[in-house]
Amino acid sequence: MGEQYGGDHQDFRGGEFNGDFTAKKVEYHQHGPAPTALDALPPKVAGFTGRGDQLAELLGAFDPVGGEAPGAVLVAAVSGLGGIGKTALAVEAAHEACDEGWFPGGVLFVNLHGYDDDRVTAEQALETLLRGLGTPPEHIPNGVDARAALYRSVLAARERELGAVLVLADNASAAEQVRPLHPGGVRHRLLATSRSKLPQLGARLLPLGELSPEEAYDLLDRALRIAAPGDTRVANEGEAAAELALLCGHLPLALQIAAALLVLDRDKPVAELVVELAESGDRLLHLDDGERSVRAAFDLSYQRLPAEQARLLRLLALAPGSEVTAEVVAALDGADVPPVRVLDALCRAHLVERGSGRGRWRLHDLVRVFGVGVVKGDVRLWEEGEGARERLLAFYCRWAGAADGRLRWLPGMQEPERFTDRAGALAWLDSERAGLVAVVQWAREERFAATAVLLSQCLAEYLDWRRSFDDKITVCGVAREAAHRAGDRVGEASAWNSLGIALQQTGRVGESVDAHTRARDLFQAIGDLPREAAAWSNLGSALQEAGRTDDAIDAHIRARDLFQAAGDRPREAMAWGNLGLALREAGRAEDAIAAHIRSRDLYQAAGDRHGEARGWNNLGGALWEAGRRNEAVEACEKALEGFREFEDWYGTGRTLSNLALAHQDAARPAEARTHFLQSADAYTRANALTEAAEARTWAEEITP
The missing domain is CATH 1.10.10.10 (Winged helix-like DNA-binding domain superfamily/Winged helix DNA-binding domain)
Structure with a gap:
């Protein structure tokens, strides 16, 4: 036979052949190593900022000598809202870990598309990972269990030859997508990201929230400077940038889109974009740069x-x-x-x-x-939502009414529903205050107006008690407008009356006088004498604050007479107390003392312990001005006992200040200073910060 030469043919020259002869071409194939994808980590996100604590926690989990239990196989899961920056953090941590040399075996990356219509199954993900490890396609078996077993075997061999591998499984939607990707061994690490917390994995869970205001500001600034190093709009418009970050909810995706919009229009001030977002009926319409959309990110989660x-x-x-x-x-x-x-x-x-x-x-x-x-x-969903809002408004009206009833309760009255004491009523109102104030503003909508006006009336006493006068002005203003539109004169007059109290407490005395005058006139026109009496009483207090003492005395006398005629003893007691304050202002000390004694006695007869404390405090002030110092101190101490019983911290602060003045007058500076400081603490608890500051100043001015 002739010699075989190189190439893909044979030379038969010189050969001898007997009989039939057939020559067949033979092909030889030698497989080279399959390509791998062990450097498949996506690039870092440009302008990545913040997340220092979370980054440190992930790196601590990756660190091969970071203190994990010996032999532990660590799985970490970064979770959070769509657009919160999960992938950016995971990629940043993976790059830093690789820079430390912790994964000499390489990094595998697979996007599980967990929220797409055609999400990647665990079996498909394992095929991707095995290919990335260099496994020839024909050697990859079918079935998730068989693939998982081969995957772990290949990783074990790679660990022996080269070292640990990091597997980054991005955008998982369920634990079953991730669980089969567990790498085995003691040095490999698996990091998953998901919009769900995936507690079923037994992983180190790292939930992400929005960025801090400082981190959000930094992200905006970096994004603009990456595009144009000289772009100083964020630095030059610090307040506007902070407002923009707030409108973006400190959400990284929204911030990146806002930055892109500014980059596209380098002449646009940050403040102009803020106005566009703030005044838009749909912020998400603006948070879209053509490629990225906050609404689309959320919709992926919602649709599943x-x-x-x-x-x-x-x-x-x-x-x-x-x-x-x-x-x-x-x-x-x-x-x-x-x-x-x-x-x-x-x-x-x-x-x-x-x-x-x-x-x-x-x-x-x-x-x-x-x-x-x-x-x-969606019309159907809109009606579903309106029904839910009606249920909530009815719920609030029922329980706020019950809580208000408890705050106003006196012995002999019917027991209010649900709340057995003032503390429970106040605790419930405190817990729901923001919602209650917000719901009253639904009164602007005709469908909810009548019930929302009733709710506003249930909050008046509570907001006075907590000295939340700004909230009260908001609530009463909305209720007054709604009642006026509906022709509800009682509701309108009640709103004017409550509004006047809040205006006086915030120093808007002229407006307060006008509000109470309007309330009085409306109640007179309606013929509602008890409410007219209350309006007269409040008008008298506003007139006194305005320096119109004689008019104030006349108003309080009118209120007293109307309450007396109606047989309303607790409110008659209040009118006597207010009259006494006006008489003191007019220099009629003995008449004032007599009025305050009458007020205190009526409160006692009605079983109104808190009103009685007010009566004692007013009496103490009148006695002090009359020079009856010892009696005044005794009266203030009794008032203090009653105010503390009811946790009336404003009344407590005022009485402690009166006692401090008494000690100061008696040349007892140490006691005076102590009482002023206690007064400041009480005023602080009452949210009366101006009075608290004054009491501290008085304490500091006392020379021991």
Whole structure:
């Protein structure tokens, strides 16, 4: 046979052949190593900023000598709302870990597309990872279990040869997508990102919230300077930049889009974009730069929700205030008990967050905007939402009315529903205050006006008690306008009356006189004598504050006579007390003392312990001015006892100041200073910060 030469043929020259002869060409194939994708980590996000604590926690988890239990296989899961920056943080941490040399075996990256219509299954992900490890396609078996076993075997061999591998599984939507990707071994690490918390993985869980205001500002500044190093708009418009960050909810995606909009128009001031967002009926419409959209990011999460979760998310978006209690959630839902299971599911998906206390829930500001947009875009969903709002308003009106009844309760009155004491009523009102104030503003809508006006009347006493006069001005102003539009003269007059009290307390005395005059005239026209009497009493206090003492005395006498004629002893006692204050102002000390004694006695007869404390305090002031110092001190001490019993910190502060003045007059500086400081503390608890500052100043001025 002839010699074989190189190439793909044979030379038969010189050969001898007997019989038939067939020559067949033979092909030889030698497979080279399959390509790998072990440097597949995406590039760092340009302008990445903040997340220092979270980055340190991830790096601590990656560190091969970072203190994890010996032999532990670590899985970390970064979770958070769409657009919160999960992938950016994971990629940043992976790059830093590689720079430290912790993963000499390489990095594998797979996008699981967990919220797309064609999300990647675990079996498909394993095929991608095995190919990335250099496994020939024909050697990859079918079935998730077989692929997972081969995957772990290949990783074990790579660990022996080169070292640890980091696997980054991005954008998972469920634990079953990630669990089979567990790498095995003791040195490999798996990092997953998801919009859900994935507690089923047994992983180190790292939930992400929005950026801090400082981090959000830095992100905006860096983004503009990357595009143009000389762009100083954020630095030059610090306040506007902070407002822009707030309108973006400190959400990285929204901030990046806002920065891109500024980059596209380098002549646009930051303040101009702020105005566009603030005045837009739909902020999310603007948070779209053509390639990225906050609404689209949220919609991916929303579309995957089961029906009951999607419904509750929509209803929560309509809730008033920045956060709501579980009771409010139940009212919106129309359920007897809070839907805790559904709330927990939405919380795991980062669409709902736990609020400032147990049983409180909140939405990210932009999620709320998204939910409202979903409701407005569908007539059926809009009517569903209006029904939920009606339920909530009725819920608030019922329980605020009961709480108000407890605050006004005196012996002999019918026991209010639910609340057995003042402390319980105040605690409930405190917990719901933001929502209550917000819901009253629904009075601007005809559908809710009548009930919202009633709710405003239930809040008047409480807002006075907590000295929340700005909230009261807001509530009464909205209620007055709604009642006027509806022709509800009683509601309008009541709103004017309550508004006048708040205006006086905030120093707007002229407006207060006008408000009480309007209330008095309306009640007179209606023929409602008890409410007319209250308006006269409040008008008298405003007139006294305005320096019109004689007019104030006449107003208080008119109020006293009307209450007396109606047989309303507690309010007659109040009128006597107010009259006494005006008489003191007029220099009629003995008449004032007599008025305050009458006030105190009427309060005692009515069983009104808190009113009695006010009577003692007013009497103490009148006795002091009359030179009856010992009696005055005794009266103030009795007042102090009553105010403390009711946790009336404003009354406590005022009485302690009176006692401090008595000690100062008696040349007892140490006692005077102590009482002024105690007064300052009480005023602070009462949210009377101006009075608190004055009391501290007086204490500091005392020379021991």
